[in-house]
Amino acid sequence: xxxxxxxxxxxxxxxAELRRRLLTxxxxxxxxxxxxxxxxxxxxxxxxxxxxxxxxxxxxxxAGHVRRMxxxxxxxxxxxxxxxxxxTTTLDTIPGERSS
Numbered sequence: 001x002x003x004x005x006x007x008x009x010x011x012x013x014x015x016a017e018l019r020r021r022l023l024t025x026x027x028x029x030x031x032x033x034x035x036x037x038x039x040x041x042x043x044x045x046x047x048x049x050x051x052x053x054x055x056x057x058x059x060x061x062x063a064g065h066v067r068r069m070x071x072x073x074x075x076x077x078x079x080x081x082x083x084x085x086x087x088t089t090t091l092d093t094i095p096g097e098r099s100s
Contacts (some may be wrong), residue, residue: 001062002091003054007082014081015048021078022052025069029054032068034061048083062090 009015036055
């Protein structure tokens with residue numbers, strides 16, 4: 001399962017703080033059950049738009065991560081930094097496909 005979440009910061013200062021928080025989170029996520037990958041990305045030429053791309057073994061693992069982020073206050077903490085609501089796209093891997 002892959003989650004792609006868009007974070008559109010309200011200003012350059014907010015983008016810098018958001019980037020710091022997301023990278024801090026990225027350092028701890030690999031220890032979570034079922035995590036296969038967690039990357040913080042920036043839209044080319046648009047430093048105020050960041051994406052987090054997460055890969056999880058199962059939907060249960062992904063949901064557990066989201067629950068931990070909600071319970072820790074991490075999600076609520078970034079909301080004031082955003083110009084628009086969070087947007088997450090959930091993708092299921094097609095059985096038989098190889099992941100790289």
